Amino acid sequence: MRIVAAGTLVLALVCTDAASAATKKRPRLKAFASCTQLVDYARAGAKRTDGGIGVTPRAVPQPIDAVTTPPLMPPPSPTMTEDTAAKAPSVAIGGSVPDFSGTNVQEAGVDEPDILKTDGRRIFAVTDRTLRVIDVASSTVTGTLALDGTGHTLMLRGDRVLAIAAKGEGFVRQPRPVAPEPGFAPAPAATIVTEIDVSGAPKVMRTMEVPGRFVDARQNGAVARLVIDSVPQPIADPGSAGVRDFLGRTVLKSNLSGKTFRRNLAPCDAVTRPAQFSGLDVLAILTVDLDRGMYSLDRDGVMAGAQVVYGSESSLYVASHRYVRALETQGQAPANMTTEIHRFDVSDPTKTVYRASGAVPGFILNNYALSEHDGKLRVASTEEPSWAPRTESQSTVTVLDQQGNRLVRVGSVSGLGKGERIYAVRFMGDQGYVVTFRQIDPLYTLDLKDPTAPKVVGELKIPGYSAYLHPVGEGRLLGIGREGAGVQASLFDVSNPAAPQRLAVHPFGTGSTPVESESHAFLYWPKSNLAVIPLQTYGDAPFQGAAGITIGANTLGEVGRVVHQTAERGQVPIERSFVIGDRLYTLSYLGVQSSSLANFGALSYTAFN
Numbered sequence: 001m002r003i004v005a006a007g008t009l010v011l012a013l014v015c016t017d018a019a020s021a022a023t024k025k026r027p028r029l030k031a032f033a034s035c036t037q038l039v040d041y042a043r044a045g046a047k048r049t050d051g052g053i054g055v056t057p058r059a060v061p062q063p064i065d066a067v068t069t070p071p072l073m074p075p076p077s078p079t080m081t082e083d084t085a086a087k088a089p090s091v092a093i094g095g096s097v098p099d100f101s102g103t104n105v106q107e108a109g110v111d112e113p114d115i116l117k118t119d120g121r122r123i124f125a126v127t128d129r130t131l132r133v134i135d136v137a138s139s140t141v142t143g144t145l146a147l148d149g150t151g152h153t154l155m156l157r158g159d160r161v162l163a164i165a166a167k168g169e170g171f172v173r174q175p176r177p178v179a180p181e182p183g184f185a186p187a188p189a190a191t192i193v194t195e196i197d198v199s200g201a202p203k204v205m206r207t208m209e210v211p212g213r214f215v216d217a218r219q220n221g222a223v224a225r226l227v228i229d230s231v232p233q234p235i236a237d238p239g240s241a242g243v244r245d246f247l248g249r250t251v252l253k254s255n256l257s258g259k260t261f262r263r264n265l266a267p268c269d270a271v272t273r274p275a276q277f278s279g280l281d282v283l284a285i286l287t288v289d290l291d292r293g294m295y296s297l298d299r300d301g302v303m304a305g306a307q308v309v310y311g312s313e314s315s316l317y318v319a320s321h322r323y324v325r326a327l328e329t330q331g332q333a334p335a336n337m338t339t340e341i342h343r344f345d346v347s348d349p350t351k352t353v354y355r356a357s358g359a360v361p362g363f364i365l366n367n368y369a370l371s372e373h374d375g376k377l378r379v380a381s382t383e384e385p386s387w388a389p390r391t392e393s394q395s396t397v398t399v400l401d402q403q404g405n406r407l408v409r410v411g412s413v414s415g416l417g418k419g420e421r422i423y424a425v426r427f428m429g430d431q432g433y434v435v436t437f438r439q440i441d442p443l444y445t446l447d448l449k450d451p452t453a454p455k456v457v458g459e460l461k462i463p464g465y466s467a468y469l470h471p472v473g474e475g476r477l478l479g480i481g482r483e484g485a486g487v488q489a490s491l492f493d494v495s496n497p498a499a500p501q502r503l504a505v506h507p508f509g510t511g512s513t514p515v516e517s518e519s520h521a522f523l524y525w526p527k528s529n530l531a532v533i534p535l536q537t538y539g540d541a542p543f544q545g546a547a548g549i550t551i552g553a554n555t556l557g558e559v560g561r562v563v564h565q566t567a568e569r570g571q572v573p574i575e576r577s578f579v580i581g582d583r584l585y586t587l588s589y590l591g592v593q594s595s596s597l598a599n600f601g602a603l604s605y606t607a608f609n
Contacts, residue, residue: 030275035243035268042246042303045280046238097121098581104522106367110311111219113164114520116576116587117156124161124198126152127589131163132608133202134592136580139604145202149192155217155224157290159199162224164214165192190248191228193286195294204255206294210286211248211265215318216367218311219290223349225316226286229306230265243268246280247301252294266299273303281305283318285344287352310370314347315355317370317377321363339364339381341400343407358407360398368519371427376401376410376451380434382421383414394418395436399451411452416444426469426477431497433477437465443479445497460500466490467516470524470531472551478531480522485510487535489549491556506549506556511537514575523577528597530559532577532584544571546586548600560600564588 032038097120105112117124122142123134129152133143149165156162167190191214195206212230219225230248235241247265254260265282282301288294308319319341338359345353362383364370369380377400384393395416400407416422417436424435432446432454443466445458466479475495482488487508493501514521515533523532531549536542545563549556564586565571576587583594583603591607 031270031272032268038268038271039241039243039246041273042280043238043241045277046232046235046241099527100580101523101525101578104520104524106310106519107312109220109313111155112520113153113155113217113219114576115153116578117154117161118578118580118585119156120580122198123585123592124154124156125587125592126154126163127587127608130608131161131196131202133198134606139592139594139606141606141608143198143201145196145204147194148207153214153217155219155290157219157222157224159197160290160293161196161198161202162288162290163194163196164217164226165194166190166214167192167209191226193226193288193294195288206252206254206256208253208294209251210284211250212282212284215306216309218309218316218346220311220313220346221349222289222291223346224288224290225311225346225352226288227306227309227318228284228286230282230284230301231305232280247271247282250299263299266301270299271301271303278304278320283320285316285318285352289349308364308367308370310367310372311346312372314345315372316344316346316352317372318342318344319364319370336361336383337363341370341377341379341407343377343402356402356405356407358400358409360400360409361396365422365425368427369422369425371432373427373429373448374451377407378427378432378448378454380422380425380432382417382436384421392419393421395420395422395434397432397434397446397448397454399448399454401451411450411454413446413454413456416456417442423465423467423481424469424479426471428471431494433469433494435466435469435479435481443492443500445494445500447497457497458494458500460492460502462490462502464488468519468522470522472524472529472531473526476551478524478549478551480513480515480533482516483507487511487513487537489531489533489556491551491554493554503554504552504556506558508535508547509537510539511535511543521576523579525579525597530597532586534574534577535561536573542571544573546574546577548584560595562586562593562595562600562602564590564593566590 100118100120103112103114115126121136125132129147131145131147132141135142147163149167152163152165154161154163191210191212193208194204197203197205210228212228215227215229217224217226232246250263250265252261281304283304283306284301305320306318310317319339321337321339338361340359342357343355345355360379360381362381364381371378379398382393382395396412396414398409399411401410416434420436420438422434423437426433430449432448434444436442443460444456446454447457448454464481464483466481468480470478472478477492477494479490489506490502491504493503513533513535521534529551532546535547536544545561547561548559550559563571564574572588572590574586574588578585582597584597586593594604595602
């Protein structure tokens, strides 16, 4: 496939309903020769699935925007507010940009979409369906732009911002995929992609409406790749359905030329399908060169779905659990599940090329369950569907290697956490770390040096669990999770994989943190040995804001806390934290606050009106 300067809709996935079938029935992609052939195939599939309804990953209602107005909390003792904050001196940037933190991403050099981006001079934040540009030097809002859609997320390249949102009734993508459950998943009507020039006051250059749900995206340099799952609406009379019922229409509007372009999601002869029926979704990868914009689009697709996206410098992987035909199974879900994974080559910035497919047993938690190292893919999965709780679960780490057009299993280790499921995964070089949980938290350490013989070399059993793991120095891991109803941070020594230890634990009390399900909410600043997490606690002295964790060689402490509040609303949730120079910046729907990185003392506040 060839891509001319900008966009590519390619595809991705499939899934079988038995682990043994994964080795016997490898994915075979077959192209449709014409629209007639595509429609005949899709009509037959719609008839046997009663209009397309089956066992699919469920969608859940999410807030109207990622940062939006929450329930109120009473104000605590006097602290930083927009009324009492003293204006701090301007940040002196001059001709250079100070050190700053970007989005917390899985792989260095591969950016991920989020509700906030910065280049060290400017802050770009989307709250309540509005893009705001904040000048760091003056701590002022220099531009705003109202955006269509809900659940916005941003990608940044120089003076160009790509805003991605769902067009619908508030059903937006989940921060992290979960195991599939029976039920029909209402999909948003479309995904809205807005290309914005931010060289001055923000202005819309182009908008594109794509039929389907935004799954996730990755950015390598100037090239952003958006994964879209287009789900046709239930069809009452499949026999009369046409090509637009199955492919949908893409609408591109240019504010530069004043022209509007309408076309099918992909040409019929550019759509492929797996040999084994995998539903009527069309999975597409939209490739956009942010240096050039969305003016050109090459479109290809595959009839399959998508739940998890992982990207490295040279590859993009898309994974899915197989569509299950509810009527043909009399409402019974399969005893075993297999997740299939498709690899796309992204080493050439001018094109995205499908390379191979493979499968692992069970389901995967999220993108951190996948990791590419030395050309091989490591995958952590749990072998128990959520609809079969009486089946004893276990987890497996599988190593896949590309051989021709297949991702072939070259090694695996099973038996992790029997009766439990995976709560967190982190792969780092030749080592792997897996947290499973039911009543206690086994932290498994894995030796992956020999991809043909991965092995568990250590296990640490402690109460509670970690839902997110982050490397914080040589031989150290920081875990964010909980014990019972309480939020806690744990410092682990994994320098000796055979004998992992928990060196310190810092409890925050009964409450919650979004880091458990959204890794972008976590900040680690290695220069200060500092981690920051959004936090909400309950009890006699409720708190809502952000907490800073100091990380010593064998200790954890708390450097301070930050709150955003007003007399009317009290404390409100802090969604993101980031560093520019010697300041900590925090974002809420009220605005952006800067604080001293040394002691979290409030310095300035930029309110969103």
